Structure formats: structure tokens, C-alpha cells
Amino acid sequence: MHVLLIEDDALVASGVESGLAIEGFTVDQVETAAEADAALTTFASDAVILDLGLPDDDGLSLLRKWRAANRQVPVLVLTARDAVADRVAGLSAGGDDYLLKPFDLDELIARVHALLRRAGGHAAPLITHGPVVFDPASREVRCHGEPVTLTRRETALLAKFLYAQTTVLSAEQLKDSLYGFATDVEGNALNVHIHNLRRKLGRSIVATVRGVGYRLGDANALYGDWPA
Incomplete structure (x- = not known):
């Protein structure tokens, strides 16, 4: 299963990529909204982990663009924006889940699994x-x-x-x-x-x-x- 990781912090990206790879995921990482949009247009990712604070655009704008174009890939929003209004905005823009930084890697992996199960219509863990x-x-x-x-x-x-x-x-x-x-x-x-x-x-x-x-x-x- 392929995960597109959109994160411009090299340390965070490296940790997430390594953790997901250990769990058997194929992970590709990009740093900008432009790279992310090009990647999602070119490749059939199974899930996206999206940081909101990107250097060239706001992640929410990118997410709204994808949903307006009917791109249905599950998206986990990963951000330090911890206000309730920010979480509501992230989910309202089309995010399927919202995880705050700093985060536990095991929780992130569990949330990715849950995203994929729900997207596939599977509620049970098996x-x-x-x-x-x-x-x-x-x-x-x-x-x-x-x-x-x-x-x-x-x-x-x-x-x-x-x-x-x-x-x-x-x-x-x-x-x-x-x-x-x-x-x-x-x-x-x-x-x-x-x-x-x-x-x-x-x-x-x-x-x-x-x-x-x-x-x-x-x-x-x-x-x-x-x-x-």
C-alpha cells in the first residue's frame, strides 16, 4: 500500500517514512504543495499524510482543491494547529482524520490503518x-x-x-x-x-x-x- 507523505520538516518526514516502511508501506515524500499535486495526479496513492504548513501554499487550500476535483484518496491531516477551529476546518475541508504534532508514531500508523479500512468499507480490524x-x-x-x-x-x-x-x-x-x-x-x-x-x-x-x-x-x- 502506498502512502504519499507531504511534509517539509526533514526530521519529521524521516521518522514517519521509516516507521511506515517498517510496517510494510511504500512511502514517497514531497515537501511542497506543487510536488504533492503533481504526485497525486501521476501516482495512485492509497493514502495521504498532509502537513498544513507547506512552504508554497496552505495544506487546507490543497485539500479543498483535491476534493473539488473529486479526488477521493483518504487524507490524514498532520499539523501543529491545535485549536478546535483548526481541527474543524481541517475536517470540513475534506480531511478524513486530524492528528496533532507532536504525535506518537504508533498512533499515526494505527490511524493510517483505520483510514484504509474505512475507505475499503471494513469496520472490523480483521x-x-x-x-x-x-x-x-x-x-x-x-x-x-x-x-x-x-x-x-x-x-x-x-x-x-x-x-x-x-x-x-x-x-x-x-x-x-x-x-x-x-x-x-x-x-x-x-x-x-x-x-x-x-x-x-x-x-x-x-x-x-x-x-x-x-x-x-x-x-x-x-x-x-x-x-x-
């Missing part, structure tokens, strides 16, 4: 799809009650499909979520990760939509679709 159970917080995966070992990329890909539910995702959207701004992605890397998910969780875990992309497979089909 995500179940047929015999597959995924714990986003621990990144543990079980299939038919048995633990399944996935790589970091495979786990991120599974999460992307589970959160997207029936939405068809293009190969580019999936690559953006897994690799972000990275330019040295091997041409067959996505196919390898999809193959491995099918091998470990069952062929029906990912459905191919020819000419369009991929989507989460039929949950019921997985019960009779034992991994090889």
Missing part, C-alpha cells in the same frame, strides 16, 4: 475474504485457518485487492501502490507477485479482467480452490 483472513496491523495472513508466509510486496498486494474489493485495478495502479515513485521496476515483477499470491492462497484470490487489469476474486470459489 479483513476476511472466504477462507483468507488478513490482519493489517500485524500483516499476518491465514488461509483455511493456517498461517501463510507472504513477502512484503505480496502482503501489500493482497491488502490492495482486499481494500479495493470488487474494483478492477489496472497494472499501473497496482505498480504505483507497490513501488511508488520507483523507476527501476522489472517488467514482470507484478505478474510474479500475482502468481505467488495464487500459489499460496488459491488460484481464485486474484481474477484477471482481460484488457483492463485485475480484481479480487470470488470468495466462495476459494473454499474449493486449495493452494498448490
Whole structure:
């Protein structure tokens, strides 16, 4: 899952990026509103962490612009503005959550997980799809009650499909979520990760939509679709 971090404080950005990376997120950081707007236009981020005090524009103005353009990516506002009126303004502008600086990194990570769950329509902490159970917080995966070992990329890909539910995702959207701004992605890397998910969780875990992309497979089909 890809997080776009918009923060011009190098120390704060480094801490957040490192913490999210440890949790399996792909993180790209930018420092200005202009860079953030360009990034969100180019890449399919799964969540945004937005500082309000940017050097070239106010974060609230950027957020209002995104919502006016119907960009629905979940946004966690991260700021030192602690007045009630500021929090109301942040949420009213389209923020999905509001976290004050200084903050606890564990809380920030928990809030990002909650944002993604809500955006995907999942209220419970565990995500179940047929015999597959995924714990986003621990990144543990079980299939038919048995633990399944996935790589970091495979786990991120599974999460992307589970959160997207029936939405068809293009190969580019999936690559953006897994690799972000990275330019040295091997041409067959996505196919390898999809193959491995099918091998470990069952062929029906990912459905191919020819000419369009991929989507989460039929949950019921997985019960009779034992991994090889």
C-alpha cells in the first residue's frame, strides 16, 4: 500500500517514512504543495499524510482543491494547529482524520490503518475474504485457518485487492501502490507477485479482467480452490 507523505520538516518526514516502511508501506515524500499535486495526479496513492504548513501554499487550500476535483484518496491531516477551529476546518475541508504534532508514531500508523479500512468499507480490524483472513496491523495472513508466509510486496498486494474489493485495478495502479515513485521496476515483477499470491492462497484470490487489469476474486470459489 502506498502512502504519499507531504511534509517539509526533514526530521519529521524521516521518522514517519521509516516507521511506515517498517510496517510494510511504500512511502514517497514531497515537501511542497506543487510536488504533492503533481504526485497525486501521476501516482495512485492509497493514502495521504498532509502537513498544513507547506512552504508554497496552505495544506487546507490543497485539500479543498483535491476534493473539488473529486479526488477521493483518504487524507490524514498532520499539523501543529491545535485549536478546535483548526481541527474543524481541517475536517470540513475534506480531511478524513486530524492528528496533532507532536504525535506518537504508533498512533499515526494505527490511524493510517483505520483510514484504509474505512475507505475499503471494513469496520472490523480483521479483513476476511472466504477462507483468507488478513490482519493489517500485524500483516499476518491465514488461509483455511493456517498461517501463510507472504513477502512484503505480496502482503501489500493482497491488502490492495482486499481494500479495493470488487474494483478492477489496472497494472499501473497496482505498480504505483507497490513501488511508488520507483523507476527501476522489472517488467514482470507484478505478474510474479500475482502468481505467488495464487500459489499460496488459491488460484481464485486474484481474477484477471482481460484488457483492463485485475480484481479480487470470488470468495466462495476459494473454499474449493486449495493452494498448490
